[in-house]
Amino acid sequence: MFSLLSARFSLDGTQRVLDLGAGSGALTLPLSALVREVVAVDPEPEMISEGRRLAAEAGVSGIDWRLGDSSTLLALNVGPVLLTVMGASFHWTDRERLLHDLDTLIEPSGAVVLATCGARHEDLKLPPWLPVVEEVRNRYLGPNRRPDSALGAYPDVRHEEVLLRSPFSRIEAIHWDRLVSRTVDDVVGLQLSFSFTSPAALASDRPAFERDLRKALIATRPQGGLFEEHVRTDVVIASRS
Incomplete structure (x- = not known):
């Protein structure tokens, strides 16, 4: 994906990009090797702290x-960027408003890049x-608490439809497919990264959930000893017509 973006946008270490919903830097850190600056924005202080630590x-x-x-993007005075990348965070936003705001930030030759992994x-x-x-998840959160019905689940209107009505049409x-091998700790940690089994969703049950899931x-x-999964990374590059 990063090689594609580098070739597609001639990234040569002089550009600025925005990583919106950067989390702990899964996209931020690799992008920083290709551009002059990455502005990494996230609403969670702990994510920012972890990103700084990893960097x-x-x-x-x-x-x-x-x-x-x-919602606070324009007030952050990010300045012009060539790309705005989002890793599975676009669905959390007011997409129409965000794309309108990004139209004022993204340079004429730039684009919005949406990357999702594991859908x-x-x-x-x-x-x-x-x-x-x-x-184990159903035991703690109930059988009706499904990933596709959790807070932050993908909206009914597909991202592509929203993009087609935007300046980035x-x-x-x-997409790319690969086989991922995970340890027990990796699988447990993966569940905690999802909104439907996040530490906030589990609250005081988190230690017991981790213990029971690891045991199972x-x-x-x-x-x-490794847990394998075929994973697809989907990327949408949306530029102006």
């Missing part, structure tokens, strides 16, 4: 960490360990 640990510079969100696709086989996770969609996973751990 320092990796010796990465050129990142301007900002506390904020899409369910009918042609990808579900991992055999997923029912184990679902059983020229759409290019690409270990009991069904495959030979070799």
Whole structure:
């Protein structure tokens, strides 16, 4: 994905980009190697702190960490950027308003880049360990608390439809598939990164949830000890017509 963006937008270390909903920097850190500056915006102070820690640990510079969100974007005085990237955060926003605001920030040759990883696709086989996770999740949050009905679930109108009505109506969609291997701790940590099993959703049940999920996973751990999953990364590049 980063090689594609580098070639598509001739990234040569002189550009500025915005990572909106940056989290702990999954997109921010790799992008910082390609551009002059990444403005990384996230509403959670703990995410910003973790991003700073990871950047320092990796010796990465050129990142301007900002506390904020899409509703406060213009007040942050981000300045002109070539790209605005979002990793699975677009659906949390007022998409129409955000795209209107981004039209004032993104340079004429720039684009909005939406990247999602791990969304369910009918042609990808579900991992055999997923029912184990679902059983423990249902035990703590109830069988009706599904990922697609949780707060922040994807809206009924697809991102592409919203983009087609926006200034960024020229759409290019690409995807890549890969096999990901995770440890028990990786699988547990992955659940805590989802809105429907986040620390906030679990509240005081979090320690018990982690303990029971780890125990259930270990009991069904495959030979070799790693939990494999076929994962697809979807990228939408939306530029002006």
